[in-house]
Amino acid sequence: MKLDDQKLFKFLKENFSIEIDENYIAVPPQTLSVGSDLIIECEPISLNTKPQRRSQRRLNSFECKKLRSILYHSCRVQDSVVTETNYLKTLRPYPSAGGRHPLELLCLTEGMKDLENGLWYFDPYKITLCKLDAPVGFTEHIFSLSAKLLENPAPPVVLLSVAILERTLSRYKNGLGLIWRDTGNMFSTISGIAQQHELESCQLGFSFEFQNANILGLKKEDVWITGGLALGVAER
Template sequence: MTWTRPPNPSPRAIPEFYEPYVWPVGNHLFFAAAKGSVPAAGEASVFDLLARRRSRRSFGPVNTDALGSLLWHTAGIQATEPSGYGPRLEQRPTPSAGALHPIHLLLKMPDFPEWYRYDGGVHALVQVPGSSGVLAPLLGQSVEVIASPCATRIVLIAEPGKTFAKYHHASSLIWRDAGALLGTLSIAAEALGMHFCPLGITGEPWVSELCLTGRLAGVGMALIGSPDLEDSGGL
């Protein structure tokens, strides 16, 4: 085994200007439940949730209200302010280096052919036109890992330029942001009574093909859904 030691990130004395990527926009799916609403899933402290959290590998159809709550309480944008160098600084529930939040969430729901991006500002899923063709091999790879036809598949997509605008050697910060988001998703899913399982898939090389100028990169994937009657449990 060879462990590569990444250099330590450090803030740039003068940030570089970066113009954030503009996603193609299709139709919007707005969540009916208001921001911050939490479907009833029983009362539990965060310590109870940590004790019972497991990666679940069986999935029923996702509950729309629970999905909206999951996304808002992990990736919803609570407040913003200008940075002066392009990307807006954002306050979200999940921590991020420099408050830059470079990780986008794209979801593939069983009943929709295209992938949808979660927009935490308007609390809606926004269709990404053309994504079904580009990400078809990724969908196939995820099905080979866990075939559950009712699962909603989430791919974590980094926009590295946002973090590199402020930091030298920013790669490890971006991976840590992705890990923090996966961890927060897993705890929120447990609180909402949902099944959640991270996959070892990064999403590459297909995620990069969503933007041919090299501004996007896959940094993780997960499955989400309601409890299945044949729960296989997990570690």
């Protein structure tokens, strides 16, 4: 797990038991192994979204390969460079103010067709889902809150954006608004890619739920949960 700062890694290490499951590498299924290299082949995805898209509130289970492709095309680190100020600046599919990319992604799953229930961390460098041992009651709380917000049964996947504030605020002193914009950029990109896989999404208002931060053991001034996104197959 390679990060430009150690805050998230320290938080995960202190609060979760991390287990890397190589069966859930978030890349398209078409791969070719050549010697010690792994060449990833994937078909290009058109970003022509539906002209009259509507948020869907009743979402059903789908295949893990679609989730893997969505994460690959929307959130992976494509390139990185160390700046003059010794900051690791990354290039990802969605834009971020100053290239700071303060967001990390947690993935909660329940009732997926071929993916274990639980809490996962998406490593954008290794392009891998890392299984986490969540605090007691955490996933249940998030899915219960999701069902309440959607006014429907809980979705099979909830994505949580976790912002490492220092990444943006170390350059932009009054940059909290930029972090909220980055959250919108990331979720909009994920939603657009999801549509190409015939999946629907609905944003969830987790940003100001202090109870969420309390369950995670996070301090508000260091790390925030800035939003949630439900994913699934819409019930027609």
